[in-house]
Amino acid sequence: MAYLVTFHWGWLLGSLLLGLGMGWIAVVQHGDGISKATAQRLAVLVVILVGVAVARLVPGRFGYWLDLGLVMFAAYLVGCTIGSGLRDRFISRQAPSA
Amino acid sequence: MHGLFRWSRKWWPGLIPLAMLWALAAWNSTVSMERDLSASASAAVKSDVLDKTRIAVAGRDVTFAADAFSEEGRRSAVTSVESVSGVRLVNDRTQLVAEAKPYVWSAERDVVRVTLGGSTPLPAIKARLLEAAKAALNGVEVVDRMGFARGAPARFDAAVLLLIEQVARLKEGKITLSDRAVSLSGMARDLGGREAIVAALRNLPEGFSVAANDVAAPPYVFQANKDPVGVTLTLTGYVPDNAAHAALVAAAQRKFFSEKVVDNLKASIGAPKGFSDAVLRALGALSRLSTGSLVVSDREVKLSGDALYDGAANQIRTTLPKELPEGWTAKAEVSVKPAAAPVDASVCQRLFTETLSKGTIRFETGSATINVDSAGLLDRLAETALRCPTASIEINGHTDGDGDDAANQALSEKRAQSVVDFLVKAGLPADRFKATGYGSSQPVADNDSEEGKARNRRIDFLVR
Numbered sequence: 001m002a003y004l005v006t007f008h009w010g011w012l013l014g015s016l017l018l019g020l021g022m023g024w025i026a027v028v029q030h031g032d033g034i035s036k037a038t039a040q041r042l043a044v045l046v047v048i049l050v051g052v053a054v055a056r057l058v059p060g061r062f063g064y065w066l067d068l069g070l071v072m073f074a075a076y077l078v079g080c081t082i083g084s085g086l087r088d089r090f091i092s093r094q095a096p097s098a
Numbered sequence: 099m100h101g102l103f104r105w106s107r108k109w110w111p112g113l114i115p116l117a118m119l120w121a122l123a124a125w126n127s128t129v130s131m132e133r134d135l136s137a138s139a140s141a142a143v144k145s146d147v148l149d150k151t152r153i154a155v156a157g158r159d160v161t162f163a164a165d166a167f168s169e170e171g172r173r174s175a176v177t178s179v180e181s182v183s184g185v186r187l188v189n190d191r192t193q194l195v196a197e198a199k200p201y202v203w204s205a206e207r208d209v210v211r212v213t214l215g216g217s218t219p220l221p222a223i224k225a226r227l228l229e230a231a232k233a234a235l236n237g238v239e240v241v242d243r244m245g246f247a248r249g250a251p252a253r254f255d256a257a258v259l260l261l262i263e264q265v266a267r268l269k270e271g272k273i274t275l276s277d278r279a280v281s282l283s284g285m286a287r288d289l290g291g292r293e294a295i296v297a298a299l300r301n302l303p304e305g306f307s308v309a310a311n312d313v314a315a316p317p318y319v320f321q322a323n324k325d326p327v328g329v330t331l332t333l334t335g336y337v338p339d340n341a342a343h344a345a346l347v348a349a350a351q352r353k354f355f356s357e358k359v360v361d362n363l364k365a366s367i368g369a370p371k372g373f374s375d376a377v378l379r380a381l382g383a384l385s386r387l388s389t390g391s392l393v394v395s396d397r398e399v400k401l402s403g404d405a406l407y408d409g410a411a412n413q414i415r416t417t418l419p420k421e422l423p424e425g426w427t428a429k430a431e432v433s434v435k436p437a438a439a440p441v442d443a444s445v446c447q448r449l450f451t452e453t454l455s456k457g458t459i460r461f462e463t464g465s466a467t468i469n470v471d472s473a474g475l476l477d478r479l480a481e482t483a484l485r486c487p488t489a490s491i492e493i494n495g496h497t498d499g500d501g502d503d504a505a506n507q508a509l510s511e512k513r514a515q516s517v518v519d520f521l522v523k524a525g526l527p528a529d530r531f532k533a534t535g536y537g538s539s540q541p542v543a544d545n546d547s548e549e550g551k552a553r554n555r556r557i558d559f560l561v562r
Contacts, residue, residue: 007131007134018112023109027101031108059157063157064157067186072120080105080106080109080112084101084102
């Protein structure tokens with residue numbers, strides 16, 4: 001993990017920024033987004049993929065790509081969370097009071 | 099917190115660019131990361147003693163194949179690769195180096211190169227052996243066909259280093275070490291090389307032994323050439339040591355009384371058993387020839403040339419092989435010199451006097467047995483006697499002044515008779531000779547000095 005992070009920090013940073021942007025937008029975006037059922041199914045899929053990666057079931061380059069994808073996805077989620085949180089705290093909540 | 103769930107349902111559109119980013123990252127980084135891991139893994143096993151190390155990286159998985167020299171070494175190498183940062187899985191394809199039984203090592207030398215083959219236990223030992231071979235063989239091409247195997251006997255390297263030194267002593271041949279048994283075959287480079295190898299092999303480490311030593315040495319050659327024109331006897335080739343050298347040259351000077359001895363002999367070990375004895379006998383035979391050459395090669399004596407008369411030729415042909423030590427063979431290609439023109443009695447007398455002025459007939463001390471060193475001189479006298487077939491010859495024996503007169507008288511008579519017997523045996527009619535002894539009554543020199551006494555002990559030939 002540490003090696004993945006140090007070797008791919010550029011890509012992870014990209015994913016984080018992408019997540020930050022997406023999270024920023026998501027707060028004010030209109031519409032409902034994905035349904036709860038879909039979100040759960042996606043969560044299950046992610047959990048399975050993480051399980052497969054941790055168990056090292058996929059060999060060779062595919063295994064590496066899975067790891068890389070999951071780590072980038074994690075960075076993306078972190079970015080989204082921070083982006084949404086920031087937008088909510090500093091902009092969305094100030095707007096109504098302004 | 100509730101808000102986070104709400105917003106997160108709207109995060110999915112970002113997954114599309116994320117997937118693109120992921121694909122880009124995978125396409126861009128896979129090969130460079132594999133290269134990085136491969137380099138790190140190679141560096142990690144650098145200090146481990148391994149053979150045929152191969153490292154292949156797919157993604158973060160390393161396929162590690164190598165031949166290890168011990169189970170601990172194998173495990174430690176695998177652990178080293180596993181602990182490389184970034185490696186996810188190690189496909190362990192390592193194995194132990196095969197065990198050899200019997201444990202064979204060999205060195206083969208031909209005209210241009212030395213080929214080292216067989217098994218060695220460790221890369222460090224192999225490198226040391228190669229280095230030692232290059233140093234010992236000094237410029238000769240060394241071809242390395244050695245592999246690795248476990249199961250080398252204790253002190254294997256010390257034994258092989260000793261054997262490599264012996265390869266340098268071979269002109270061509272093969273040395274094989276099988277477990278602890280050494281076999282050698284081929285031809286030694288120098289005379290005495292065989293002996294040097296045998297001596298060196300005594301220092302093999304304990305437990306090692308010589309199973310077979312079939313190393314042959316170049317022939318041990320001694321040559322003598324009697325040249326009647328230059329009146330020289332040229333000695334070439336080898337003698338065992340300085341003492342034998344001096345003894346041989348001294349004997350040659352006694353046997354070849356009129357020739358100048360040219361000594362080109364060199365001392366070298368490796369002489370066959372009975373060398374000095376055989377060479378002395380063969381030189382005795384050569385001294386009886388008017389012209390001829392002697393080649394002694396190992397235990398083979400080859401004499402060729404011209405004897406002075408028929409009887410001498412026959413004697414040499416029959417006696418030389420019998421006189422040689424056991425195990426020696428002789429090949430005498432002796433012909434007879436064409437008979438010289440007959441001369442009258444006065445010329446005959448002059449020839450006798452001339453011959454006897456160059457050499458003296460020698461007898462064993464206090465006896466009438468003719469010394470073997472005088473064979474050549476007697477042949478020369480017999481040949482002269484043959485040239486004047488009508489002359490009758492008085493053969494007079496004289497002694498020095500030592501001892502009582504009666505004994506000296508008897509000895510002088512017996513010695514004169516011995517000479518007559520020799521001439522008769524050579525084929526001359528007995529009635530032409532008369533043996534007379536004078537004891538010490540007719541000295542030609544002072545009996546007070548050894549030199550004078552030696553001159554007084556003599557046989558004179560008087561033609562009537």
